[in-house]
Amino acid sequence: MSTHYRACHLCEAICGLEIRVEDGRIAGIRGDSEDPFSHGYICPKATALADIQEDPDRLRRPLLREGSTWREIGWDEAFALAAERLHAVRAQHGADAVAIYRGNPNVHNWGLITHANHFLKRLGTRNNYSATSADQLPHHLVCLWMYGHQFLQPIPDIDRSQHLLLIGYNPMASNGSIMTVPDFRGRLKALQARGGKMVVIDPRRTETAAVADEHHFVRPGSDAFLLLALLQVILSDGSARPGPDGVALRGLESLPALLARFTPELAGERTGIEAETIRRIARDFAAAPRAACHGRMGVSTQRFGALCQWAIQVLNLITGNLDREGGTLLTHPAVMGAGPDDRQRGSFGRRRSRVRGYPDFSGEFPVAGLAEEMLTPGEGQVRALVTVAGNPVLSTPNGPRLDAALAGLDFMLAIDFYLNETTRHATLILPPTTSLEHDHYDIAFHRFAVRNTTRYNAPVLPKPEGSMHDWEIFAGLADADARIDGGSAPAVASPAQMLDLMLQSGPYGAAAGDARALSLAVLEAAPHGIDLGPLRPSLPQRLCTEDGGIDCLPPLIPAELERLWQEPAVPAGQLLLIGRRHVRSNNSWMHNSHRLTKGPRRDHLLAHPGDLAARGIADGAEVLLSSRVGELRVVVEASTDMMPGSISLPHGWGHDKAGTRLGVAAAQPGVSANDLTDELWLDELCGNAALNGVPVEIRPVPASPALQSPGRSGG
Ligand SMILES: Nc1nc2c(c(=O)[nH]1)N[C@H]1C(S)=C(S)[C@@H](COP(=O)(O)OP(=O)(O)OC[C@H]3O[C@@H](n4cnc5c(=O)[nH]c(N)nc54)[C@H](O)[C@@H]3O)O[C@H]1N2
Ligand SMILES: Nc1nc2c(c(=O)[nH]1)N[C@H]1C(S)=C(S)[C@@H](COP(=O)(O)OP(=O)(O)OC[C@H]3O[C@@H](n4cnc5c(=O)[nH]c(N)nc54)[C@H](O)[C@@H]3O)O[C@H]1N2
Ligand code: SF4
Numbered sequence: 038m039s040t041h042y043r044a045c046h047l048c049e050a051i052c053g054l055e056i057r058v059e060d061g062r063i064a065g066i067r068g069d070s071e072d073p074f075s076h077g078y079i080c081p082k083a084t085a086l087a088d089i090q091e092d093p094d095r096l097r098r099p100l101l102r103e104g105s106t107w108r109e110i111g112w113d114e115a116f117a118l119a120a121e122r123l124h125a126v127r128a129q130h131g132a133d134a135v136a137i138y139r140g141n142p143n144v145h146n147w148g149l150i151t152h153a154n155h156f157l158k159r160l161g162t163r164n165n166y167s168a169t170s171a172d173q174l175p176h177h178l179v180c181l182w183m184y185g186h187q188f189l190q191p192i193p194d195i196d197r198s199q200h201l202l203l204i205g206y207n208p209m210a211s212n213g214s215i216m217t218v219p220d221f222r223g224r225l226k227a228l229q230a231r232g233g234k235m236v237v238i239d240p241r242r243t244e245t246a247a248v249a250d251e252h253h254f255v256r257p258g259s260d261a262f263l264l265l266a267l268l269q270v271i272l273s274d275g276s277a278r279p280g281p282d283g284v285a286l287r288g289l290e291s292l293p294a295l296l297a298r299f300t301p302e303l304a305g306e307r308t309g310i311e312a313e314t315i316r317r318i319a320r321d322f323a324a325a326p327r328a329a330c331h332g333r334m335g336v337s338t339q340r341f342g343a344l345c346q347w348a349i350q351v352l353n354l355i356t357g358n359l360d361r362e363g364g365t366l367l368t369h370p371a372v373m374g375a376g377p378d379d380r381q382r383g384s385f386g387r388r389r390s391r392v393r394g395y396p397d398f399s400g401e402f403p404v405a406g407l408a409e410e411m412l413t414p415g416e417g418q419v420r421a422l423v424t425v426a427g428n429p430v431l432s433t434p435n436g437p438r439l440d441a442a443l444a445g446l447d448f449m450l451a452i453d454f455y456l457n458e459t460t461r462h463a464t465l466i467l468p469p470t471t472s473l474e475h476d477h478y479d480i481a482f483h484r485f486a487v488r489n490t491t492r493y494n495a496p497v498l499p500k501p502e503g504s505m506h507d508w509e510i511f512a513g514l515a516d517a518d519a520r521i522d523g524g525s526a527p528a529v530a531s532p533a534q535m536l537d538l539m540l541q542s543g544p545y546g547a548a549a550g551d552a553r554a555l556s557l558a559v560l561e562a563a564p565h566g567i568d569l570g571p572l573r574p575s576l577p578q579r580l581c582t583e584d585g586g587i588d589c590l591p592p593l594i595p596a597e598l599e600r601l602w603q604e605p606a607v608p609a610g611q612l613l614l615i616g617r618r619h620v621r622s623n624n625s626w627m628h629n630s631h632r633l634t635k636g637p638r639r640d641h642l643l644a645h646p647g648d649l650a651a652r653g654i655a656d657g658a659e660v661l662l663s664s665r666v667g668e669l670r671v672v673v674e675a676s677t678d679m680m681p682g683s684i685s686l687p688h689g690w691g692h693d694k695a696g697t698r699l700g701v702a703a704a705q706p707g708v709s710a711n712d713l714t715d716e717l718w719l720d721e722l723c724g725n726a727a728l729n730g731v732p733v734e735i736r737p738v739p740a741s742p743a744l745q746s747p748g749r750s751g752g
C-alpha cells in the first residue's frame with residue numbers, strides 16, 4: 038500500500054487529496070489535512086476520480102471510425118492519419134477550413150496548457166473556439182479594458198472581508214469560480230463569526246442563498262439594472278470613496294451623469310427587487326469596512342454580461358475596495374502571474390467572424406457562431422474540426438444545430454478519453470492518460486485563488502504501457518504534421534521541465550532573489566503544497582494600461598448603457614430559463630460514475646408552483662419545454678425556491694444521442710439545456726453565449742396514445 042498527495046484537478050477549488058493505492062488500484066481518497074490552503078476539505082466528486090480510473094467505457098487506445106463501426110489502431114498510425122487528413126483539408130480549402138474547440142478541462146490539466154499550441158498553432162487557422170465564450174469571457178474583456186490585461190482579475194479576499202455581495206454565483210454547489218476558494222462554507226462561517234455578512238442575488242434560492250444573511254430574487258437577465266442602480270445610489274449619496282490611492286482613475290468623473298437615469302425605481306421594475314431594498318443594499322455595501330462584490334455564471338452568461346462585469350468592477354472601485362485587504366485583490370502566483378512583462382494581455386475585436394461578423398477575443402471567436410461557420414457555404418467554410426477535452430454538442434447554445442453540422446464535416450479529430458455526444462462524430466479519437474497517471478501543477482487556478490499557494494504533485498499511478506499523455510499526443514501530432522512537409526517538429530521539454538524554469542525565474546525563484554528560491558525540487562519535497570501568504574495590494578505597479586491608470590469608462594460602455602436603456606421589459610407571464618449546477622455533477626462528463634449519479638434525480642426542471650398552476654401542470658409531471666430553437670420533454674418539480682417567472686434546468690445532461698456508450702448515464706440520460714439555448718441569444722457586445730434568461734414556454738404533454746420516455750423530441 039502507498040499513500041500519495043495530490044491537488045484535485047476537477048474544479049477550480051484545487052483541494053488537496055490524500056490517495057491510498059493498493060495493488061495498483063485506488064483504495065481510498067480523502068482530504069489532505071496538511072494542505073495549507075484546503076485544510077482537508079473535499080467534495081464528493083474527488084472520490085469519483087477512482088471511477089474515472091476504473092471506468093471500462095474510458096478509451097485507452099486510439100479509436101478509428103469506419104462508417105458506423107469503431108476499431109482500435111496504433112499511435113503512429115493514428116498520428117500519421119490525423120496529420121494527413123488535416124493537411125488534405127488545408128491544402129484544398131485553406132487553413133481556416135479547420136476549426137479548433139478547446140473545452141473546460143484544458144485549464145485543469147496542465148499538459149494541455151503547456152503543449153497544445155505546439156500542434157494547434159501549426160494548423161494556422163483563425164477559427165479558434167473554446168468554452169470561454171460560453172463562460173467567463175466578460176471578465177477577461179472588462180479586465181483587459183480597465184486594467185490592461187485579461188488575467189488581471191481582482192479576487193474577493195473572503196478571509197478578511199466583512200461583506201460579500203454575490204450575484205449569479207453558487208459556490209456552495211460549484212465550489213467557486215474565478216475565485217479559487219476551497220471550503221467556501223468554512224470561510225463563510227468564519228466571516229459570519231467575525232460579524233461579517235453575505236448577500237446573495239439569484240432567481241433561485243440556491244444552496245448559497247440558504248447560508249446567506251440575505252437573499253433577493255432577481256428577474257433573470259435584469260442584473261445590469263440592479264448594478265447600475267447600486268452605482269447610481271452610491272454616487273448620488275456622495276458616499277463614494279474611489280481608490281486605490283495613487284492610481285489615475287480615468288473616466289470616473291463622467292459616471293454620475295451617465296448613470297443618473299438608472300434609478301432604483303427603474304431597477305425595481307425590471308429586477309423585481311424593491312427600490313428601497315436596492316438603496317439599502319447599496320448603502321450597506323458602501324458602509325461596510327471591507328467589502329467585495331463578485332458575479333459569476335448568472336451574470337456572465339446573459340445578454341448584458343460584459344456590462345454587469347464592468348459594473349461589478351466599478352462598484353468595488355468606487356467603494357474603495359479594489360486592491361484593498363478584505364476587498365478584491367490581485368494574486369501573486371508562483372508562475373504565470375499577470376503583469377506588464379508578459380505577453381498574454383489579450384486583445385479584442387482584431388478580427389471578425391466570417392458569417393455574422395462577431396468580434397474575436399484574444400484570437401478566439403464566440404462558440405455560439407461555430408455551427409454557422411460549418412453550415413454556411415462559401416470561401417472559408419469550416420470543413421474539419423479538432424476538439425480537445427470538450428463536448429460542445431452538450432455545452433454550447435443550440436447543441437442540436439452543432440450536432441447536425443458535425444455530421445457533415447470532412448474530418449474531425451477528438452483528443453478525449455470518452456466516446457460521447459460530440460466525439461462520436463470524429464473519425465479519430467485520441468485518448469490521453471488520466472490525470473492520476475501524470476504529474477500535476479495547477480497553472481490556471483493559483484492565478485485566481487483567494488490565497489497565494491503553490492503545489493506540484495508526482496503521478497499517483499504509473500503510466501500504462503502503450504498510453505500517451507495529452508502533451509505527448511500534441512508532440513506526436515506536431516511531428517507527424519511536420520513530416521508531411523519533409524521536416525520535423527522542434528523537440529519539446531516536458532511540462533515539469535517547463536515548470537522548473539518558470540518557478541526559478543518567477544517571483545519566488547532564486548532569480549528574483551526570493552528567500553524561498555522555488556524550483557521543481559523544492560516543490561517535490563513539499564507534496565502538501567507551500568503557502569505563499571495572503572493576497573496583497575499591488576496597484577498601480579501591476580497595471581498594464583498605456584498610461585498606467587485604470588480606465589473606469591472603456592470606450593464601448595456608453596453605447597452598452599444605451600442598449601440597456603432601450604431594452605424592452607420582459608412581457609408579463611414570460612418564463613425565463615436559467616441554469617443550475619450540482620455538487621455531484623461536473624459539466625457534461627462524469628455522469629458515468631455511479632457513485633455520483635445515484636440517489637434522487639438531479640436533471641429535472643424546477644419551476645414556481647404558481648407558474649405551473651397557471652398552466653394546469655402538476656408537480657412531478659412530464660412537460661414540454663420549448664424555446665425558439667427546440668423542444669424537449671422533462672419532469673418538472675414545483676419549488677418555492679424559484680422566483681415566479683424563472684425556470685431552472687442544469688446543463689451537461691442529454692446523453693441519449695445515438696452512438697455513444699455512456700453506461701450509467703444511459704440509465705439516467707437527462708435532457709440537455711442546450712437543446713433550448715439559442716445561438717442568436719448573445720451578449721451582443723462580445724458574443725458571449727447568453728445561457729441564462731432564455732425565453733421559454735412549458736405546456737402539459739398532450740394526451741397521446743404513444744407516450745415516449747423523457748428525451749429530446751424536437752430541435
Ligand atoms: N446551458 C448551459 N451551458 C453551459 C454552461 C451552463 O451553465 N449552462 N456552462 C458552460 C461552462 S461554464 C463551461 S466551462 C462549459 C463546459 O463544457 P465543455 O467545454 O464541453 O467541457 P466539459 O463538459 O467539461 O467536457 C469535458 C470533456 O473533456 C474530456 N476530458 C476530461 N478530462 C480530460 C483530459 O485530461 N484530457 C482530455 N483530452 N480530455 C479530457 C471529457 O471526457 C469530456 O468529453 O459548458 C458551458 N455550457
Ligand atoms: N459541482 C460542480 N462544480 C462546478 C462545475 C460543475 O459543473 N459542477 N462547473 C465548473 C465551472 S466550468 C464553472 S464555470 C463554475 C461556475 O460556478 P457558478 O457561477 O457558481 O455556477 P452556477 O452554479 O452555474 O451558478 C450560477 C448561478 O446564477 C444563477 N442565475 C442564473 N441566471 C441568473 C441571472 O440572470 N441573474 C442572477 N443574478 N443569477 C442568475 C443561477 O440560479 C445559479 O445559482 O463551476 C465550476 N464548478
Ligand atoms: S471541490 Fe473541486 S477541487 Fe475540491 S475535491 Fe471537489 S471537485 Fe475536487
Ligand SMILES: [Mo]
Pocket residue numbers: 141168172
Ligand atoms: Mo466553466
